[in-house]
Amino acid sequence: MFDTLSDRLEKVFAGLRGKGRLSEADIDATCREIRIALLEADVNLVVVRAFIASIKQRAMGEEVSRALNPAQQVVKIVNEELIAILGGETRRLRFAKTAPTVILLAGLQGSGKTTLAGKLATWLKAQNHTPLLVACDLQRPNAVTQLQIVARQAGADVFAPEPGNGVGDPVAVARAGVEHARRSMHDIVIVDTAGRLGIDTEMMRQAADIRDAVEPDEILFVVDAMIGQDAVSTAEAFRDGVGFSGVVLSKLDGDARGGAALSVRHVTGEPILFASTGEKLTDFDVFHPERMASRILGMGDMLTLIE
Ligand SMILES: Nc1nc2c(ncn2[C@@H]2O[C@H](COP(=O)(O)OP(=O)(O)O)[C@@H](O)[C@H]2O)c(=O)[nH]1
Ligand SMILES: [Mg+2]
Structure with missing residues (x-):
């Protein structure tokens, strides 16, 4: 992901x-080229x-006109604005x-919620937490079994009555x-929910009902980065x-253009x-806007490139 965007920006600079x-x-001219690069990467208009x-x-302001190396200053600005957007x-x-x-997980079917439940459990366990995974996707065939499998891999407990x-x-x-988590001394509850292939009102209502029943501290919207522009409309619907309260980007390893x-x-x-x-389950990390921006810009290369 982002390879094409990186290459294009590198050429611009x-x-x-x-x-x-x-x-x-x-x-x-530079702004025009950056604009084309972003649109080609499927970034929302x-x-x-x-x-x-x-x-x-x-770029029109003093920080560039007074800079010793104006071009480098432009790269710096793009980097900072990219961090801000992220x-x-x-x-x-x-x-x-x-x-x-x-923690309530929400998102379309196939976005990666159940996998995320296992990833979060693995990550939280490494920090000495005692997560409990709760199987609330009672729709998708074998969703409960799938959650039990990732829980076992993560070494976490499951509540699947x-x-x-x-x-x-x-x-x-x-x-x-x-309730079970409270009694059994689990300090974190991860609630896996059902999704549909498309956005639908019944699924939304079910997720909202679960939300009202458990009053989550975090509701994480899981979005498949491969779905491109649809990510934006899906996010708005959710x-x-x-x-x-937060977004999880999944499938960033794919070859999509990264605009989502x-x-x-x-x-x-x-x-x-x-x-x-x-x-x-270990293919997972905290999202750092700064690191992501550096990755996109290939900052090291970029700064030496224009020196
Ligand atoms: N390549 C890749 N595949 C993923 C990632 N996260 C989940 N998947 C796969 O995407 C598919 C759907 O994931 P799942 O967790 O069942 O989605 P859910 O329907 O939202 O619960 C499964 O085959 C997962 O192995 C990811 O970050 N990268
Ligand atoms: Mg699932």
Whole structure:
């Protein structure tokens, strides 16, 4: 992911190499090329506009005209604005004042929720937490078994009183799961939920009912970075239908153009907390906007390139 975008940006900046003062025409041309690179990477148009507007405004200003190396200053600005679009600071998981912390996972079918439950459990266990995974996807065939398998791999406990495959009330399971965690001294509850292939009102209502039943400390919207522009409309639907406090980008290891990853924060206003980069439970990490921006810009290369 992001390879094409990185390559294109590298070419844009290479074009600035050796330039002393940047004319307004230089800056215009550079912004135009950055704009094309972002659109080709499938970044949402609203995000592209906001991004280009801030770059242009800053590039025309004093920080560039007075810089010893104006071209380098432009790269620095692009880097900073990219970090800002990705959310600025790293946003950590919020824990409840009184345990258990309840984390609700929401998202379309196939977005990676059940896998994420296992990844989060692995990650939390490494920090001496005692997560409990609660099986509230009672729709998707074998979803309960799948959760039991990832839980076993993570060495975490599961609460799965219903067989699923269409049997059982997910709201009751969620409520009982939190109760069970309280009694059994699990300090974190991860609630796996059902998704559909498309956005649908019944699924939204079910997720909202589970939310009301367990009052989560975090609602994580899991989005498959491979779905491109649809990520934005899906995110908006989940924001309006269920609401969420954070985003998890999954399948960042894929070869999609990455625009979704670059758009979802700005469009929803909610931070990206984690990134998933593979099917293994360890293919997962906290999302750092700064590192992601550096990766996209290949900062080391980029700065030497224009020196
Ligand atoms: N390549 C890749 N595959 C993933 C990732 N996360 C999940 N998957 C796969 O995507 C598919 C759907 O994941 P699942 O957790 O069942 O999605 P759910 O329907 O939202 O619970 C499974 O085959 C997972 O192995 C990821 O970060 N990278
Ligand atoms: Mg699932």
